Amino acid sequence: MPLQADIRKRLNHFTLQVSLSCGAGRVLSIVGPSGAGKTTILRIIAGLDVPDEGGVTLGGTTWTDTAARVMVPTRRRGLGMVFQDFPLFPHLNVWKNVCFSAPDVSLARHLMERFGIWHLKDTRVDAVSGGERQRCAICQALARKPRLLLMDEPFSALDPLTRRKLREAFRAMKNELSIPILHVTHDIREALFLADEILPVVRGRVCHKWLLQFMLSAREGFSCTDAATGGDSELYEDIDLPVRIKEYMR
Amino acid sequence: MATSSILLPLWLSFKLSVVTTGVLLVVGALLAHLLVYRSVPARSVVESLITLPMVLPPTVLGFYLLVVMGPKGTLGAAWQGLTGSSLLFTFTGIVIASIVYSLPFAVQPLKAAFARIDRRLLENAAVLGLSPMAIFFRVVVPNSLAGFTAASILVFLHTMGEFGTILMVGGSVPGETRVASIAIFEAVEALRYRDAWIMSLVLALTSFVFLIVVNRITGKDANAVAG
Numbered sequence: 316m317p318l319q320a321d322i323r324k325r326l327n328h329f330t331l332q333v334s335l336s337c338g339a340g341r342v343l344s345i346v347g348p349s350g351a352g353k354t355t356i357l358r359i360i361a362g363l364d365v366p367d368e369g370g371v372t373l374g375g376t377t378w379t380d381t382a383a384r385v386m387v388p389t390r391r392r393g394l395g396m397v398f399q400d401f402p403l404f405p406h407l408n409v410w411k412n413v414c415f416s417a418p419d420v421s422l423a424r425h426l427m428e429r430f431g432i433w434h435l436k437d438t439r440v441d442a443v444s445g446g447e448r449q450r451c452a453i454c455q456a457l458a459r460k461p462r463l464l465l466m467d468e469p470f471s472a473l474d475p476l477t478r479r480k481l482r483e484a485f486r487a488m489k490n491e492l493s494i495p496i497l498h499v500t501h502d503i504r505e506a507l508f509l510a511d512e513i514l515p516v517v518r519g520r521v522c523h524k525w526l527l528q529f530m531l532s533a534r535e536g537f538s539c540t541d542a543a544t545g546g547d548s549e550l551y552e553d554i555d556l557p558v559r560i561k562e563y564m565r
Numbered sequence: 566m567a568t569s570s571i572l573l574p575l576w577l578s579f580k581l582s583v584v585t586t587g588v589l590l591v592v593g594a595l596l597a598h599l600l601v602y603r604s605v606p607a608r609s610v611v612e613s614l615i616t617l618p619m620v621l622p623p624t625v626l627g628f629y630l631l632v633v634m635g636p637k638g639t640l641g642a643a644w645q646g647l648t649g650s651s652l653l654f655t656f657t658g659i660v661i662a663s664i665v666y667s668l669p670f671a672v673q674p675l676k677a678a679f680a681r682i683d684r685r686l687l688e689n690a691a692v693l694g695l696s697p698m699a700i701f702f703r704v705v706v707p708n709s710l711a712g713f714t715a716a717s718i719l720v721f722l723h724t725m726g727e728f729g730t731i732l733m734v735g736g737s738v739p740g741e742t743r744v745a746s747i748a749i750f751e752a753v754e755a756l757r758y759r760d761a762w763i764m765s766l767v768l769a770l771t772s773f774v775f776l777i778v779v780n781r782i783t784g785k786d787a788n789a790v791a792g
Contacts, residue, residue, distance in 0.1 A: 363688055389691040396692040402685035406707040416693040459693060 316374030318463055318495040322359050322366040324352075331355055331519035337495040337512070344498045344506035346526070347516040353499040354399070356516070357465045360497065361396055362389035373463055373495075395461030399468040401452035403440040409451050410436035417458035426454040430484060446477035453485070457492075464496045470505065482508055503529050571763050573740055574748035578768070581656070581744055582724040585663040589720050590713065592664065593671030598701065600672070601679040602687075619669040627733025630662050634734060659735040659742050666730045670719040678712020679705060722772050 321334040331352040337343040345353045358364040360371050362378060370380040378387045403412045409432060410423075417423040427433040430450040435443055440451060449469065456464060469485075470478045486509055489496060500506050503526065506513050515526035596615065605611055618626055634641045634652045640661075644652045652658040682705060690700045706713070728746040735742030737751060745764050752761040 361692060363691070389688075390694045390696060392692075393694070394692050396689070398685055398689060400685075402683055402689050404686060404690075404704060404708075415690075416695065455693070 316462060316495070318360070318371075318373050318497070320356070320360055320369070320371045322356065322369035322371070322379075324355060324359065324364070324366045324368075326352060326355065326519060329519045333514075333516060333519070333521060335514055337497060339495055340490070340493045341511045342489055342496040342498055342509055343512045343514060344500060344510035345514045345516055346500055346503050346506040347522075349501055351516045352519040353501075353516055354467055357396070357467050357497060357499055360463075361394055361465055362387060362392055393459075393462040394465060395456030395459060395463070396465040397449075397452050397456050397467065397469045400472055401445075401448045403448060403451055403455070405439070405441050407440065408436065409438050409440055409443065409447075412440055412451055413454045413458050415455060415458075418460065419458075422460070423454065423458040426457055429488070430454055444477075445473055446481065449473060449477075449481060453481075461494060463494055464492065466496065466498045468500055469498070471500070471502070485509065570748065570752075570757075571760055574743050574745040575764060575767055577656075577740070577743065578725050578745040581659060581663060581727075582721045584660050585667055585724045586717055586720045588660070588664055589667055589671040590716060593668065593675050593716055593720075594706075594713075596668075596672050597675035597679050598705070600676055615672050616669045618666050623666065623727070623729025624733060626666060627662065627730040630665060630730065630734050634658055634661065653734060654736045654738050654742055656735075656741055659731045659744070662730045662734040663724045663727060666727060667720045667723045670723050671716045674712045674715040674719065675709065678709035678715075682708050718775065722775065725768060725772065 317336055317338045319336045322331065324331045329352070333352075333356055335343065335345070335356075345356060347353050355364060359366050359379070365386065366379065366381060368381050370382070370385075371378045373392075376387075377383070377385050378392055379385060404415065407415070410427070413423045413427055414420055424433065427436065430453065432443075432447055432450045432454065435447060435451075440448060443451070449472075453469070470481055473481065482505065489509070498506070498509055503513075513526065515522050517525045599605055600608070600612065631653070632638050634644075636642060636645060636651060636653075641652050644650075652661065686704055686708070687700055690704045695703060726746060727744070728750070731742065731744055732747055735744075737743045737747050743751075745768055749761050749764050749768075752758070752764070
């Protein structure tokens with residue numbers, strides 16, 4: 316069931332105007348600098364924000380259509396969403412957080428074992444580390460068998476080593492998920508590492524030129540440890556660049 | 566006779582406080598939820614109305630309630646039409662008066678507790694498929710226990726010590742509206758100092774013990790959060 320979104324929303328300093336689609340089993344990374352409107356795109360797709368114009372459909376189901384005044388509530392969209400900073404329920408332990416809306420507890424257990432947090436099942440979420448919270452958030456989102464997975468800067472709050480491990484764990488698992496996955500990041504190399512397709516967004520508009528400039532800079536020896544993108548070049552040596560970007564770089 | 570003149574008012578005060586607290590936890594939570602999470606027209610007017618009983622002299626509030634709950638008042642006439650009896654000088658009447666009088670003591674701590682909850686928790690719960698009602702009971706309430714505890718104590722103790730409003734609306738009907746605070750006043754007027762001493766001591770000790778228990782509970786909560 317592919318996701319399609321065509322949205323327009325007036326923000327404080329610019330108008331967000333983006334069209335995107337993402338097929339089942341594919342990862343689309345929305346990448347761009349801070350304040351580009353990336354999170355707003357995810358929030359509109361999730362139904363947490365309303366666009367001024369446009370629509371969102373998954374498969375044949377319309378979730379949002381401003382012209383027809385259709386707005387399916389967030390709770391009925393069957394989403395999994397990993398928020399930035401992982402807002403887990405502080406009154407529950409790790410197990411109860413993962414099972415919060417899981418229809419099948421055996422899947423919840425399987426995910427926790429796979430992400431290495433099963434031993435923390437009885438621990439309160441405020442007593443676990445950032446990396447463990449992040450794994451818990453991913454398990455929570457996946458345990459409800461979502462029809463669409465949205466990830467908003469899921470690795471940005473982690474230390475480099477934890478970030479690397481979790482990116483690799485997620486990349487290993489993404490092929491098993493037969494749902495569209497939208498991933499938002501400001502880190503182009505993370506997008507290259509995880510995504511099947513990349514949508515560069517700058518000030519609310521799709522801007523391939525921005526991505527191309529970055530890639531050309533990288534080819535000419537641009538430091539991969541620059542502050543703007545934050546990261547460690549050695550962690551990305553195994554990046555298999557998508558064909559289209561390889562073509563840009565040629 | 567002496568025993569009933571002491572125990573009955575104390576029992577009535579306790580009963581009034583429990584009923585008022587129970588009702589106000591529900592009503593207060595509903596109002597606080599509306600004020601924190603929904604867009605309310607003329608919000609400042611609504612908030613001022615809710616807070617008004619906190620600053621009004623109890624006799625002024627009692628006077629207005631007397632007018633509204635009297636046979637010619639809106640509420641009193643409607644009640645009389647429904648039940649055939651008067652609201653004034655009845656236990657139900659002083660319960661309504663207490664609810665109005667203690668309303669801000671329930672709404673303010675609950676409002677503060679709800680506002681402290683991270684909005685993303687509520688959004689995450691919606692993403693995970695919870696209805697607004699389920700979000701309230703599964704996320705908002707468990708994360709506002711300190712607010713509910715504070716609201717319960719304030720309302721309970723405030724109602725236990727209520728005097729002016731109850732006197733205006735309920736008078737002093739033995740077994741019906743003569744709560745401990747009114748009975749103490751009447752005992753002193755009648756020079757029955759022993760009765761006044763006993764009832765005052767019971768009220769003071771009850772409040773003190775109540776506060777110790779609550780401090781222990783909230784202390785444990787704070788330690789759990791810190792740990």
